[in-house]
Amino acid sequence: AQTVTQSQPEMSVQEAETVTLSCTYDTSESNYYLFWYKQPPSRQMILVIRQEAYKQQNATENRFSVNFQKAAKSFSLKISDSQLGDTAMYFCAFMNGNQFYFGTGTSLTVIP
């Protein structure tokens, strides 16, 4: 079975600073996909960034980037130049082509 672990239930960061959210996963599969979703107070789930396991290059989307370490089964999210609108719950997710598996989430607060 696949498991996704987010070991930081809560984090905070000063506005304009950089923060990294951790995610590890456990799988025996070689081909899979990883995602970070954001859930702001509106509770809508929004895709932030995705990574395909067969790609060695780390994905980047504007201020969001990942550090994908396949051997270590680690997939951390870095948010640069944090903004107040980044305050949200962040979920790491693993997909093997059939099902998605989500971590328990990290609540991020950006402090003005």
Add this chain to the structure above:
Amino acid sequence: DADVTQTPRNRITKTGKRIMLECSQTKGHDRMYWYRQDPGLGLRLIYYSFDVKDINKGEISDGYSVSRQAQAKFSLSLESAIPNQTALYFCATSKRGTSGNNEQFFGPGTRLTVL
């Protein structure tokens, strides 16, 4: 217009009542999913469907049932609601196939409270 809609958005009911949560999508996706979200537990899969004639149990299907009435509609039922089914419920859709573009698209969620 929203691509994935859920009705109702909020519902308060009593123990023992039958409740149906509905999900509709205009994305043309084959795959649909129902999750529940609880504080500290993340999203847990209840049921999923890869097409109209395909229904699969997820991690926590006990106490729930589903119906895939059409490609665009997937409803979740609680036959006899109990207080520990109080949660935020999400419907999601995704495309068929194994691709990094097959992320899930979520509805706005239904907040269900069982008294």
